[in-house]
Amino acid sequence: MTMTRTAPRSPWMLDISDLGRRPGSMIETEREIPAPADLGTDVISVPEGQTLPLTTRLESVVEGVLVTGTVRATAVGACVRCLDPVSINVESRFQELFAYADRAAHHREVGAEDDETEQHVVVDGYIDLEPLLRDTVVPALPFQPVCREDCLGLCAQCGVRMEDDPGHEHVDIDPRWSALAALAEQAEPAEDD
Ligand SMILES: [Zn+2]
Ligand SMILES: [Zn+2]
Known part of the structure; x- marks a missing residue:
């Protein structure tokens, strides 16, 4: 372990140093984070910077950190039928394993079968929640x-x-x-000349 640690690059990076690597330890937190840019689709999205209430439970497991939580957001867009403004509250639950880098490397070596699924990894004592939030919130929005x-x-x-x-x-x-009517209209001479 190095003495210098990278400062969190974004508000979605969670410092997990307090959790420790002993399996079974757990930390529950409630916080508010600003919505990242482009959190949504072309027709409906969460405005960047909106305050999102986030609850997380971090559990230390052998492979890494199991993150369970909920995030709430209000997405805004336009009704696809009448174009009136629409706002939709979503509350989404997520659960994802963030593997320790050494464990993740081991998984790659043994050729873990889930190659196509994105693997979340603990980096330098932080976990980055942004991709997870995106995968959680965006599918919850109406198509x-x-x-x-x-x-x-x-x-x-x-x-x-x-x-x-x-x-x-x-x-x-x-x-x-x-x-024909359109043609007739064009052909019609101006009457009040
Ligand atoms: Zn009409
Ligand atoms: Zn409508």
Whole structure:
């Protein structure tokens, strides 16, 4: 172990030095961390810097540190039907093993079968929660957020909010006739010359 330790690079880095490596020791914490950038999808995301309440339980196990916890966030976006603002509260649970680097190396040597799954590793006495938070929060967000399950959306023809004018409809003109009508309109000489 070296005497100098890398300063935490981000607020999502947890110092685990108090936990020790004796299997069975445990630390429970509650803290608030700022949301990282791009926590979400194109249609809904958690604004960067939002204060996220985070609870964690760190357990020392033989392989590393088992991290169990919950994170809460409020994602904002737009309803995919009517484009009104939408905000959605999510509370997500996570559990992940952060392996000690020496153990992780051993795993690679023996060719652990889960090569394709991302392995979290304890680095220099810290664990980085950011990838874990991302994997926890983003899948909990709706793929197509709506302001209400029964949102009527916008009229496909004129774009008016159907809720504001639920009965309105458009006379369905045969597309061939409407093309002719458009031509006729163009050809029409200006009358009030
Ligand atoms: Zn809507
Ligand atoms: Zn319309």
